[in-house]
Amino acid sequence: MTGKIQQHMYTRERKGIFHDTAGYDSIAMSEGLKPAFVKKYLHPFCFYHVPRTLREKAEKDPAQYPSAVTILQPETGEIVIGQAVFVPADFTGSRSTYFLHHYVIPPLLKEGWIQSPEMLFRVEAFQTAYEVEQGQVLPELEVVPFNDSLMVDDELLAVLGINMTTFRQLLLAVMISITGKKKVFISLPVPLKDYTEYALRLMEFIYRFLPFDHRRRLGVLTFTSEPEARNDIHVTFFEPGTLNIHDRSFAKQFLFDFAKGVISGVEIGQSPYLRFVAEHISESPKMEKFFEFAEMALAGFTEGQLLALGSYDQLITLYRAFIYDDFTDYFKNKIGFIKNLFYFLQIKGEEKLDLLALFLKVLEVEKKGEKPS
Structure with missing residues (x-):
């Protein structure tokens, strides 16, 4: 063709x-x-x-x-x-x-x-x-x-x-x-x-x-x-x-x-991604920025991981911190947040500049001892 x-x-x-x-x-x-x-x-x-x-x-x-x-x-x-x-x-x-x-x-x-x-x-x-x-x-x-x-x-x-x-x-x-x-x-x-x-x-x-x-x-x-x-x-x-x-x-x-x-046939549960959608229901153009972030973070992952709702649930917490400097989830569960970050950095991590920048942000926040108001 x-x-x-x-x-x-x-x-x-x-x-x-x-x-x-x-x-x-x-x-x-x-x-x-x-x-x-x-x-x-x-x-x-x-x-x-x-x-x-x-x-x-x-x-x-x-x-x-x-x-x-x-x-x-x-x-x-x-x-x-x-x-x-x-x-x-x-x-x-x-x-x-x-x-x-x-x-x-x-x-x-x-x-x-x-x-x-x-x-x-x-x-x-x-x-x-x-x-x-x-x-x-x-x-x-x-x-x-x-x-x-x-x-x-x-x-x-x-x-x-x-x-x-x-x-x-x-x-x-x-x-x-x-x-x-x-x-x-x-x-x-x-x-x-x-x-x-x-x-x-x-x-x-x-x-x-x-x-x-x-x-x-x-x-x-x-x-x-x-x-x-x-x-x-x-x-x-x-x-x-x-x-x-x-x-x-x-x-x-x-x-x-x-x-x-x-x-019939579907229950939404407590999905962070679906909650994020509800927050932006009148602002669909802003979703494009998240999808670009997700595209970057999921580079190199399997088809199953690319399509899993859980992948996007994990990415929402990282995205909020990177884009909005919202570290609420980080201070709630520092180990979980860092595990999430390293999970997406494990494949092609050197190419994922936004995630690397987020890691530096985390270090800076931790160094300052900042907590959400």
């Missing part, structure tokens, strides 16, 4: 790229996309589940149907962002179908997207139709337009009926799901036509409180009427009323059914 952004389109047509007969297939894509990549990573997510309530009343107006946005991060290092939309009539004019448009962000550009959530969750340039007569080759792109004027803030939580305790539960569930242990299923109390808009806004807000290593793995599906666990998807938003609560497989997952007021 080149260093440019690739495109891919998929629907039901008379023929496609991989099949000469009528049916669902890729109908156009950028030259930098390899067929093996498309078949392995894109085709399994080329679907659209019509909302059950709209199907039952045979709704014809496509504006009433939510789009479904999928965000994937294959092990090959790309970010895939796709949108599926309902189409009332296919090329025959006699049956409905759906249309998918994917952007594939190459590994070389991934970090910019990871650290700019608005680029990931506010894409404005999805196409909803394509004339096959235009050819099967789509251009490679330098950028993808996004909405940089939309404000995403904690007022969204009130609109969705999410209080601070519930948000911390949700954030923790997403963090745990990225470790591969469970999936997160969410339903929202909003009109179907606005469903994906609210799902994307909520995910962007959650994303701003996720450490970078969690961001680099997150997979999301913003709408389905047939909720099920899927590989590479950690968070699934489902149509209210369609989850089979008697399905024992869902009893093992995280459920946030905000449409019905049902939450």
Whole structure:
């Protein structure tokens, strides 16, 4: 794959790229996309589940149907962002179908997207139709337009009926799901036509409180009427009323059914990191500084350590001391504080200049005998 952004389109047509007969297939894509990549990573997510309530009343107006946005991060290092939309009539004019448009962000550009959530969750340039007569080759792109004027803030939580305790539960569930242990299923109390808009806004807000290593793995599906666990998807938003609560497989997952007021599967405990999030819920930009600090401190550690909540709980006490000169935790438990500091210095310690500077601060504080007021 080149260093440019690739495109891919998929629907039901008379023929496609991989099949000469009528049916669902890729109908156009950028030259930098390899067929093996498309078949392995894109085709399994080329679907659209019509909302059950709209199907039952045979709704014809496509504006009433939510789009479904999928965000994937294959092990090959790309970010895939796709949108599926309902189409009332296919090329025959006699049956409905759906249309998918994917952007594939190459590994070389991934970090910019990871650290700019608005680029990931506010894409404005999805196409909803394509004339096959235009050819099967789509251009490679330098950028993808996004909405940089939309404000995403904690007022969204009130609109969705999410209080601070519930948000911390949700954030923790997403963090745990990225470790591969469970999936997160969410339903929202909003009109179907606005469903994906609210799902994307909520995910962007959650994303701003996720450490970078969690961001680099997150997979999301913003709408389905047939909720099920899927590989590479950690968070699934489902149509209210369609989850089979008697399905024992869902009893093992995280459920946030905000449409019905049902939450299950997660307890937040006494996490210093989650408390820190609550303190900065209206100041998400300040979280970026902590994530940069954590990125530095965790350099060289294993994937399990990079994704463990405990790592960030430990780092909060060090960060408060380094940034805010808050040594309250140090004076409460000097041995524990020093052990924490040396734990993160044990790997690539000579490169972790902020931690080394913190060690010197500790020596200076101890020398002066300072204590918090």
